[in-house]
Amino acid sequence: MPTLVVAGHGMVAHRLVEAVRAEDPSGNWHIVVLSEEPRPAYDRVALTSYVDTWDPASLALPGSDYADDSFVDLRLGELAVSVDRAAKTVTTASGAVVAYDALVLATGSRPFVPPVPGHDLPGCFVYRTIEDLDAIRAAAVDKPGRGRRSAVVIGGGLLGLEAAKALRDMGLSPHVVEMAPRLMPLQVDEGGGSLLRRLITNLDVTVHTGTSTDAIEADGSRLLAKLGNGTELDVDLVVFSAGVRPRDDLARQSGLELGPRGGVLTDLSCRTSDPSIYAIGECAAVDGRVYGIVAPGYAMAEIVAAQLTGGAGEFPEPDTSTKLKLMGVDVASFGDAHATTEGALEVAVNDAVAGTYKKLVVTDDGKTLLGGVLVGDATEYNTLRALVGRPLPAEPGAILAPAGGGAAVGVDALPDAAQICSCNAVSKGAITRAIHEDGCDSVPKLKACTRAGTACGSCVPLLGKLLSAAGVEQSKAVCEHFPQSRAELFEIVQATRITTFSELIARYGTGSGCALCKPAVASILATLGNGHVLGGEQMTLQDTNDRYLANLQRNGTYSVVPRIPGGEITPDKLIVIGEVARDFGLYTKITGGQRIDLFGATVDQLPQIWRRLVDAGFESGHAYGKALRTVKSCVGSTWCRYGVQDSVGLAIELELRYRGLRSPHKLKSAVSGCARECAEARSKDFGIIATENGWNLYVGGNGGTTPRHADLLVSDVDTETLIRTIDRFLMFYVRTADRLQRTAPWIEEMEGGLDHLRAVIVDDSLGICEDLDAAMAKHVDNYADEWKGVLEDPEKLARFTSFVNAPGTPDPAISFRSEREQKVPVMLGVPEVRR
Amino acid sequence: MTTSIERTWTAVCPVEAVPEYAGVAALLDGVQVAIFHLPGDRWYALSNWDPCSGAAVLSRGIVGDAGGVPVVASPVYKERFALESGQCLDAEDVSVPVYEVRVREGVVEVESP
Ligand code: SRM
Ligand SMILES: Cc1cc2nc3c(=O)[nH]c(=O)nc-3n(C[C@H](O)[C@H](O)[C@H](O)COP(=O)(O)OP(=O)(O)OC[C@H]3O[C@@H](n4cnc5c(N)ncnc54)[C@H](O)[C@@H]3O)c2cc1C
Ligand code: SF4
Ligand code: FES
Numbered sequence: 001m002p003t004l005v006v007a008g009h010g011m012v013a014h015r016l017v018e019a020v021r022a023e024d025p026s027g028n029w030h031i032v033v034l035s036e037e038p039r040p041a042y043d044r045v046a047l048t049s050y051v052d053t054w055d056p057a058s059l060a061l062p063g064s065d066y067a068d069d070s071f072v073d074l075r076l077g078e079l080a081v082s083v084d085r086a087a088k089t090v091t092t093a094s095g096a097v098v099a100y101d102a103l104v105l106a107t108g109s110r111p112f113v114p115p116v117p118g119h120d121l122p123g124c125f126v127y128r129t130i131e132d133l134d135a136i137r138a139a140a141v142d143k144p145g146r147g148r149r150s151a152v153v154i155g156g157g158l159l160g161l162e163a164a165k166a167l168r169d170m171g172l173s174p175h176v177v178e179m180a181p182r183l184m185p186l187q188v189d190e191g192g193g194s195l196l197r198r199l200i201t202n203l204d205v206t207v208h209t210g211t212s213t214d215a216i217e218a219d220g221s222r223l224l225a226k227l228g229n230g231t232e233l234d235v236d237l238v239v240f241s242a243g244v245r246p247r248d249d250l251a252r253q254s255g256l257e258l259g260p261r262g263g264v265l266t267d268l269s270c271r272t273s274d275p276s277i278y279a280i281g282e283c284a285a286v287d288g289r290v291y292g293i294v295a296p297g298y299a300m301a302e303i304v305a306a307q308l309t310g311g312a313g314e315f316p317e318p319d320t321s322t323k324l325k326l327m328g329v330d331v332a333s334f335g336d337a338h339a340t341t342e343g344a345l346e347v348a349v350n351d352a353v354a355g356t357y358k359k360l361v362v363t364d365d366g367k368t369l370l371g372g373v374l375v376g377d378a379t380e381y382n383t384l385r386a387l388v389g390r391p392l393p394a395e396p397g398a399i400l401a402p403a404g405g406g407a408a409v410g411v412d413a414l415p416d417a418a419q420i421c422s423c424n425a426v427s428k429g430a431i432t433r434a435i436h437e438d439g440c441d442s443v444p445k446l447k448a449c450t451r452a453g454t455a456c457g458s459c460v461p462l463l464g465k466l467l468s469a470a471g472v473e474q475s476k477a478v479c480e481h482f483p484q485s486r487a488e489l490f491e492i493v494q495a496t497r498i499t500t501f502s503e504l505i506a507r508y509g510t511g512s513g514c515a516l517c518k519p520a521v522a523s524i525l526a527t528l529g530n531g532h533v534l535g536g537e538q539m540t541l542q543d544t545n546d547r548y549l550a551n552l553q554r555n556g557t558y559s560v561v562p563r564i565p566g567g568e569i570t571p572d573k574l575i576v577i578g579e580v581a582r583d584f585g586l587y588t589k590i591t592g593g594q595r596i597d598l599f600g601a602t603v604d605q606l607p608q609i610w611r612r613l614v615d616a617g618f619e620s621g622h623a624y625g626k627a628l629r630t631v632k633s634c635v636g637s638t639w640c641r642y643g644v645q646d647s648v649g650l651a652i653e654l655e656l657r658y659r660g661l662r663s664p665h666k667l668k669s670a671v672s673g674c675a676r677e678c679a680e681a682r683s684k685d686f687g688i689i690a691t692e693n694g695w696n697l698y699v700g701g702n703g704g705t706t707p708r709h710a711d712l713l714v715s716d717v718d719t720e721t722l723i724r725t726i727d728r729f730l731m732f733y734v735r736t737a738d739r740l741q742r743t744a745p746w747i748e749e750m751e752g753g754l755d756h757l758r759a760v761i762v763d764d765s766l767g768i769c770e771d772l773d774a775a776m777a778k779h780v781d782n783y784a785d786e787w788k789g790v791l792e793d794p795e796k797l798a799r800f801t802s803f804v805n806a807p808g809t810p811d812p813a814i815s816f817r818s819e820r821e822q823k824v825p826v827m828l829g830v831p832e833v834r835r
Numbered sequence: 836m837t838t839s840i841e842r843t844w845t846a847v848c849p850v851e852a853v854p855e856y857a858g859v860a861a862l863l864d865g866v867q868v869a870i871f872h873l874p875g876d877r878w879y880a881l882s883n884w885d886p887c888s889g890a891a892v893l894s895r896g897i898v899g900d901a902g903g904v905p906v907v908a909s910p911v912y913k914e915r916f917a918l919e920s921g922q923c924l925d926a927e928d929v930s931v932p933v934y935e936v937r938v939r940e941g942v943v944e945v946e947s948p
Contacts, residue, residue, distance in 0.1 A: 515913055803862040805848055
């Protein structure tokens with residue numbers, strides 16, 4: 001069996017192995033992969049998102065450990081140090097000698113560190129691997145005290161700005177130093193550069209352009225970066241991001257030809273000067289040219305895999321478009337962004353007020369798109385990029401006109417050959433085929449089937465649009481009784497002021513409803529303030545939990561959860577809970593939500609239990625409702641030596657403000673008193689983390705089945721702004737989300753995502769904020785404890801009976817046994833039914 | 836020849852105790868029955884026992900229809916049962932017993948099980 005040795009295991013090497021294995025399922029090749037890094041290939045393109053979770057699993061590339069593949073031998077932590085071309089062997093740092101029949105060099109590149117004095121001092125880092133980020137993080141959090149820490153990034157290109165974002169997300173104040181007169185000089189022209197500078201500065205990143213970095217000096221535990229223009233930056237750490245250099249050491253050592261500016265020289269089929277050795281990815285100089293992005297690397301991997309498995313292939317004209325993944329700032333460049341094509345014309349619109357700059361590069365007749373630059377608003381990036389080299393659907397000026405007046409460039413305008421996903425080279429035609437012929441009716445299915453959208457993700461919105469354009473919209477209908485989505489029903493109820501389910505279904509639905517639409521409508525009615533959730537007909541719409549204001553358990557009993565705002569409770573109240581639990585014989589447990597759950601109450605006991613609790617000052621905890629559950633807190637600045645704000649006080653304020661708010665799914669929150677995040681706020685629908693200057697608000701997190709960390713929505717805001725922002729966030733969610741859709745999928749499915757959300761609730765782009773504010777004010781004013789409402793109303797109380805003809809008789813089917821000194825349910829078999 | 840089946844009826848509650856689309860549970864000689872009330876003075880009674888969860892809770896389910904067939908959805912795992920036949924719509928081989936119900940002078944009566 002011939003052996004294929006792959007040196008390096010980055011994204012490109014992984015794509016190669018995948019492609020070879022796909023074409024060669026019976027294992028004609030035995031594959032040995034030598035990986036310097038200690039873990040299988042991961043998504044380096046998404047490296048910056050690692051700071052959201054600090055969980056390497058979040059960057060995993062599916063299948064890159066080849067765990068179930070006996071034909072692939074992945075050797076982690078094995079650096080290839082030399083190649084003996086005559087003997088056809090590779091020697092590794094551990095001394096292993098591996099013979100090859102074919103060798104593929106996929107060693108990527110290394111960050112370039114300019115040889116300024118002091119570049120190797122402790123506190124200087126590069127930005128390429130998970131280990132690099134871990135090291136930066138350790139340095140960033142290690143230094144106690146002294147207020148906000150700062151950092152300088154040397155290099156203002158794409159990666160430098162990403163590094164600055166990561167540092168900012170870690171709570172540091174970053175500076176960026178760029179030698180060129182503008183940021184992202186390779187992608188963006190002068191007009192775009194100055195706007196970009198403004199937008200980046202707004203993100204609390206200090207920008208220094210047109211200056212070199214002359215030296216780094218140690219100053220106690222800090223570093224001094226001396227810039228060419230005389231500025232001295234006093235920082236905690238330095239990150240070099242001044243470009244990359246291909247790792248061509250193996251080629252140099254073994255005498256392979258190199259490219260004019262480094263890199264392993266190959267022909268257009270990625271073959272080096274030795275016919276049994278190929279080079280792919282960032283280490284290759286294909287026809288003399290080195291590429292620093294992943295899409296051309298993937299193309300090279302496919303070409304080499306084809307040749308190894310009996311096919312052929314040549315490197316196509318690569319697409320070097322880029323879109324910056326920097327939160328809150330849209331920057332994109334595509335095609336011939338700098339108008340280097342003969343006779344190319346540039347049409348630019350610079351709108352200083354809106355903060356947008358758009359430039360299209362077109363052929364001299366103005367008809368064919370060659371490239372462009374978008375800053376401030378890159379919504380049209382995907383469609384425009386796909387149009388490069390093709391006729392424009394309208395005059396360039398019309399396309400650039402400000403929103404509203406502009407000629408829209410829709411997916412319809414794209415020809416079948418247009419590339420939708422440039423990372424994976426997937427055309428519009430391939431995607432529409434997958435939709436029509438392979439029955440892909442959702443974005444996840446399209447991703448699985450075509451690979452589009454699985455690398456940088458920037459084409460995902462286009463996939464959605466192609467699905468809609470093909471008429472494959474997934475039904476948003478609530479159920480068979482209502483053709484409308486939940487959001488549409490909300491609008492209808494709000495606009496028509498209908499207050500009952502029967503009127504709504506008579507006018508807008510069919511039949512008599514079901515367990516899907518009834519609770520959904522009940523929730524809408526409750527949000528809009530239609531009295532007690534058990535009032536009148538509403539009682540019959542509620543799921544059993546809401547109908548009995550308690551959580552149904554497996555044996556038909558219920559659990560009771562009094563609200564303990566922020567998790568703070570007096571000893572006296574704690575004693576009351578203990579006494580109630582003891583007197584009613586309830587199983588007692590501390591929940592994961594910083595409160596106490598009492599289990600095993602029968603329907604008749606519920607009002608008696610709550611009478612005692614309400615008298616002692618407790619309220620419903622809504623553990624049963626699609627409503628606000630808890631706002632967890634950490635101990636915060638009152639006691640904790642690291643706390644910078646009163647997290648308990650804020651958590652209580654928020655919990656009291658939003659208690660009782662009915663929503664499409666449950667809502668959870670938490671407040672942490674500092675960046676150590678003891679309250680796990682980023683795993684909540686809305687989480688707040690204290691900063692020295694105020695609060696950072698994160699939204700769209702959850703635990704549960706698909707855990708997700710919340711994303712930063714606004715930072716360093718004062719309490720008033722924070723609460724106003726949360727008010728709007730919650731009201732907007734409550735009005736527009738689907739049934740049982742938590743905030744994370746709601747934001748993910750929203751067109752424009754987090755940026756759109758921010759535009760709507762911070763910048764009031766839809767002009768609805770006043771309305772949202774008023775709706776929340778109404779909620780806060782109208783709040784009343786649901787359990788108190790039941791206890792005060794004999795008619796509602798009468799519904800809490802076990803048997804209508806024998807109230808007070810306990811359900812004979814309920815039985816308990818004892819475990820660890822508390823009762824637990826025993827399920828009895830289904831009884832014989834007499835007939 | 837005709838056989839007449841002798842039914843005995845048990846008075847359970849006044850009609851006002853069961854609003855439209857609501858359900859209540861009754862204990863009839865140790866057997867739990869779930870009674871439902873639909874508009875048009877339609878009354879149904881099923882076993883209160885939910886065979887899918889093993890808990891006696893069907894009376895606490897949401898009442899509605901599936902393709903026009905009146906159903907109650909179990910509050911535990913949401914399987915639907917036809918009010919007329921007791922057949923489970925979500926599991927072919929599951930059904931619950933049904934009982935006759937009638938209203939006499941404002942009182943709901945159920946056939947004794
Ligand atoms: C009691 C408790 C477990 C415990 O003993 O600690 C609990 C118990 C239940 N959880 Fe939970 N969850 C509890 C904390 C959590 C947490 C932790 C947290 O809130 O910090 C999570 C993960 C965080 C999250 O929700 O994002 C959690 C994720 C879930 C999920 C999955 C949600 C998701 O989006 O995937 C469900 C299912 C659902 O809601 O649809 C669920 C549903 C349930 C239900 C309501 C299931 C049911 O319908 O019967 C459980 C019944 C509660 C009861 O009878 O009182 N529970 N559950 C915790 C109550 C907290 C409280 O005080 O209110
Ligand atoms: C923060 C960041 C953001 C990025 N964003 C984008 C983006 O938005 N879009 C985009 O297209 N690209 C982006 N890139 C670039 C992209 O990640 C690279 O183009 C891509 O990862 C190159 O893949 P590769 O496999 O050629 O090289 P690498 O990913 O560098 O992998 C090479 C691997 O080989 C190992 N290795 C090297 N020498 C040896 C040896 N002698 N023996 C054994 N192993 C060896 C290395 O340790 C490394 O693991 C980004 C890069 C970074 C760092
Ligand atoms: S999050 Fe901060 S303030 Fe809160 S307990 Fe942890 S360290 Fe203390
Ligand atoms: S363009 Fe990057 S994943 Fe599709």
